[in-house]
Amino acid sequence: MDLDLAAVRAFVAVADDRYFGDAAAGLGISQQAVSKRVAKLEADLGTALLRRTPNGAEPTEDGASFLVQARALIALADQAVDLVRSRHRALRVGVLGTRIASAETVRAFHETVPDVGVEMLRSEGLADALTALARGTIDAFFGRALGDLGGIEARPVYLEPVHVLVGRGHPFAALDGVPIADLAGRSLWVPGAVRPETEWADFYRVLAAEFGVRVDTTGPNFGVDDLVERTAASPELITGVGEKIRVPWHRGVVQIPVVEPSPCYPWSLLWHPRNRHPVLPELVAFTREGFRPYRPGRDWIPEPDRPAFTA
Structure with a gap:
């Protein structure tokens, strides 16, 4: 006997909602x-699955036994559908922002794959991304x-210096590089931290x-534009950023x-090993090609x- 999945789904909905009207609205x-x-399913199984009570429908003894397997059957069917659909949707990649290295x-x-859909989704950080990767709401994450x-x-993907x-009036403004020893005892403003x-x-x-650097996280983080404006207006402020961040041009910075x-900030690509999106292996291979290992003494x-990050 082949079970009618729609009938099974209707039975589970009534068992959950207790009222046929509520189950109908949900479906x-x-x-x-x-x-x-539900009547067809009961006829196919040869037993009553639900009984009507003043407080709505509730599973019979046979119904309660069948309900456990019914839930598993629906979950497996939904998972199979999602797996097929996921192969034809855009690759969803979690990033911390749209102006940064990732x-x-x-x-x-x-x-490199212009015909493939790629969607960037804003993530709140590693903890948020790990949950999203496990649930399959994103396919990959840079962090x-x-x-x-x-x-x-x-x-490992990239080491970002x-x-x-600094503002034009800051003593560092004329330097080609700031030795990290010269930051000792000074404040580095990083409101995002x-x-x-x-x-x-x-x-x-x-x-x-x-x-020995003092990291200053005070003040609200109103984004890169505000950060640049504040830095330009100060003769003392030193702001920390990544090399690849797209800083808006400002004549005073x-x-x-x-x-x-x-x-260097160590960026990695993260993904769930059970993810079967067909484009994910291409992203993994792409990031492997550009990897540069950690250089002790220089980095x-x-x-x-x-x-x-060590070769």
Whole structure:
């Protein structure tokens, strides 16, 4: 006997909602259609699955036993449909922002596969991304792979040097590079690192401890445009940014690399090993091609990141 999946779905809906009318509304069909589907299922199985009570319908003993398997059957069917559909939708990639290095990597990848749909989705950080990857709401994520990833795969992608922004009146403005020793005892303004639980806040916390830099996270983070305006207006402010960030042009601001060594933010690509989107392997291969390993003495990255980024 072949079970009618629509009838099984109607039975589960009534068992959950207790009222045929509510189940019908949730399924988007008429109450009469729900009744017919449940009746057909009971006839096929040769037993009553629901009993009517003053408080609505409730499963019979046979119905309660069948309900467990019915839920599993529907879940498996939905999973199969989602798997097929996912192969024909856009690749969904989580990024921390659209002006940073990871967004540029996604754009560069899309140029190699112009006929493939790629969608960038804003992520709140690693913790948010791990949940989204496990649920399949995103296919990949660019971020710092830190701590227990819960079975999520990670591949090192890019070491992004830290730069500073200063106003034209700042003593650093005439330099080609700012030795990191010259930042010791000074404040580096990074308003985006105000949330202590994030992986980028951890990066700047370790940087501060290693080189004696004071990381200033005060003030609201109103975005890159506001950050640039505030930096331009101050003769003392030193703002930390990534090399690849698309900083809006401002005549009063200079962007300078930090050197000797160059502190770098370690970007990785993360994905779930069970994800079967057909374009995901191409993204993984693309990021592998541009990888440059950590260079001790010339670069600096936090100790926990070094094994993954060492050749």
